[in-house]
Every structure is written in structure tokens, then in C-alpha cells.
Amino acid sequence: MKKQQGSRRSDEGAGKAVRGLVTSAGGLGGAWTPPANNGEVRVPVDEGVELRGILQVPSTATGVVVLARGHGSSRRGARDLTVARMLQAEGLATLAVDLLTAAEEEAWRERDLRFNLGLFAGRLAGVARWLRRAPRTSGLRVGYLGSYTGAGAALAAAALRPESVDAVVCRGGRLALSNTVLSRVRAPTLLILGGDDTSALEPHRRAFAALNTEKRLEVIPGTTHRFEQPDPQRQMVELAGLWFLQHLGTSRWETQPSSQALGL
Numbered sequence: 470m471k472k473q474q475g476s477r478r479s480d481e482g483a484g485k486a487v488r489g490l491v492t493s494a495g496g497l498g499g500a501w502t503p504p505a506n507n508g509e510v511r512v513p514v515d516e517g518v519e520l521r522g523i524l525q526v527p528s529t530a531t532g533v534v535v536l537a538r539g540h541g542s543s544r545r546g547a548r549d550l551t552v553a554r555m556l557q558a559e560g561l562a563t564l565a566v567d568l569l570t571a572a573e574e575e576a577w578r579e580r581d582l583r584f585n586l587g588l589f590a591g592r593l594a595g596v597a598r599w600l601r602r603a604p605r606t607s608g609l610r611v612g613y614l615g616s617y618t619g620a621g622a623a624l625a626a627a628a629l630r631p632e633s634v635d636a637v638v639c640r641g642g643r644l645a646l647s648n649t650v651l652s653r654v655r656a657p658t659l660l661i662l663g664g665d666d667t668s669a670l671e672p673h674r675r676a677f678a679a680l681n682t683e684k685r686l687e688v689i690p691g692t693t694h695r696f697e698q699p700d701p702q703r704q705m706v707e708l709a710g711l712w713f714l715q716h717l718g719t720s721r722w723e724t725q726p727s728s729q730a731l732g733l
Contacts, residue, residue: 484495488540512566513596522566522596523550524605525557530716532635533562534611535596536588538642548702555706561713562609564600568592568619584643588620590629597626597633610635610717612656614709617642626675628653635715638709640696641666644676651679658682659712661705664690685712 470733477642481707516599520533526533533586534556546565553563593613600606615623620642627634628650637658644660662673668686677686687708693700 488664497527505571510595512599514592518570520570520592520596522564524564526554526562526605527557527560529560530562530609531560532612532713533564533600533606533644534612534713535593536563536614537593538615538617539620547635552706556710559711559714561708561717562606566595566596578600584618584623586625589618590625593622593626594630594633597630600694612636612638612713612717614638614639616641620644621646623652624654627656631655636713638712640705640709641669644672646676651676652681654680654727655682657711657716658684661708662688663692663696664688664691
């Protein structure tokens with residue numbers, strides 16, 4: 470069993486420590502040039518179903534992070550794209566993906582798709598499968614960054630297909646999952662919560678307790694689950710980025726046995 474990490478409340482000192490670690494690695498405070506030849510992609514996840522996304526792969530990428538928030542457009546949301554750019558500055562590839570098709574997005578009010586965690590989890594698992602096969606990302610470890618309904622979907626996908634994901638970060642969102650589902654998550658998991666979301670604190674603590682993997686719970690004071698203010702947003706991305714760098718930093722190919730070790 471992996472070592473479990475305790476929860477703690479983020480304070481000013483901890484925030485500065487994280488900022489120092491990330492910035493010293495050439496991070497959020499430095500200049501960043503958008504990677505070339507990246508943009509719109511279509512991701513097949515089921516027969517006849519393609520999801521739209523924006524894939525950006527820095528030349529020195531050490532992992533790929535899937536940004537998803539359930540309903541609504543992650544690939545066009547200003548906040549999601551800002552988070553994606555900040556993660557790219559840390560050397561992480563990003564895929565901001567819409568978990569609903571254009572037709573489903575139009576009809577979600579009528580079809581109650583907004584909170585369909587089963588649908589979203591299956592599609593996130595399909596996205597991870599596609600990333601592991603796509604030429605530009607096949608050698609990279611995969612992480613999920615879920616927000617809103619996408620947070621619960623990220624955990625559900627990690628439980629559904631544990632072999633498909635290497636790290637999970639949930640920022641706010643709905644974590645209304647059973648203990649049975651949460652106990653199946655094997656990927657190292659970070660839960661980030663806004664301190665002003667007092668009603669969400671206890672559900673997050675329950676979810677944290679049910680996780681049976683390496684884990685951490687961070688509470689950022691003075692913000693809600695939206696992390697709209699610049700400082701809380703930066704702190705959220707720094708925490709998420711550091712988590713992903715720790716757990717996605719080694720190429721999948723580097724962990725496989727060499728041909729000599731196999732006797733070939």
C-alpha cells in the first residue's frame with residue numbers, strides 16, 4: 470500500500486514555500502512561449518463519439534494533464550485555458566477537453582447530463598486511453614485535473630480504470646461518490662478546496678478519508694471553489710503543478726525494462 474499523506478490547511482508560509490519550489494524550476498514567474506503546432510483535436514472515446522479538445526505539448530513535456538469540468542466547454546473556458554498555460558510553463562502537456570459533444574451540450578438541460586458521473590468517468594477513461602496511443606503523448610504519464618462535476622468524474626474514472634491514470638487533482642467540485650468507489654482509486658490524489666466553501670469541507674474530508682492511496686487535502690483560505698482571485702488561483706495551480714511534477718515527472722518508457730534486462 471502506498472504511503473498516505475495527511476491533510477493540512479495551506480497558510481501564507483506554505484504558499485510561499487510552494488511558490489519557491491515551482492518558480493525555481495523555471496515556473497510560473499518565468500517567460501513562456503506557447504508550443505508550436507498544437508491546437509484543436511478530436512478524441513474518439515466511444516463508437517461514433519468524438520470529444521473536442523485543445524492539446525498542447527511543450528517539447529520538454531514530462532507528463533500530460535487532462536483538464537475537465539463536466540458540462541460546459543473546458544477547451545474554451547478562459548479560466549481553464551489560463552490554468553493550462555500555467556501548467557505548460559512547468560513543462561506539462563495539457564489537454565483541455567469537453568466531456569459532452571456539441572449536441573449533448575445543447576440538450577443537457579433536457580437530458581439531465583449535467584451530473585452524469587458515469588458518463589463523464591467513462592469518457593475520461595477513453596481520453597486517457599487515446600493519450601496513451603497518440604504519437605505525441607504515448608510516452609507520457611497521464612494526470613486528471615477535475616473541477617466542478619469533473620472533479621467527481623476524475624475520481625470515478627481513476628476507480629474505473631486505475632491503470633489509465635497516474636495522478637489526480639480535484640479542485641473544488643462535487644465529490645458525491647461512495648466509499649466503495651473512492652477506495653478503488655490507486656493514483657496519488659490531491660484534493661484542493663477553497664476555505665470559503667465551508668459546506669464542502671466535510672464532504673471533502675469524508676472523501677479524503679475513504680481514499681486508500683497516497684493523498685493530500687489542501688485548503689486555500691479566502692476563496693471559493695472558483696479560485697477567481699489571482700493569488701488563490703496561482704496557489705491552486707502551484708499546488709496542482711507540483712503534485713503532477715512529482716507523479717508524472719518520469720516518462721512511462723523510462724520505467725520499463727531495457728532490452729538487456731529482458732535478455733533480448
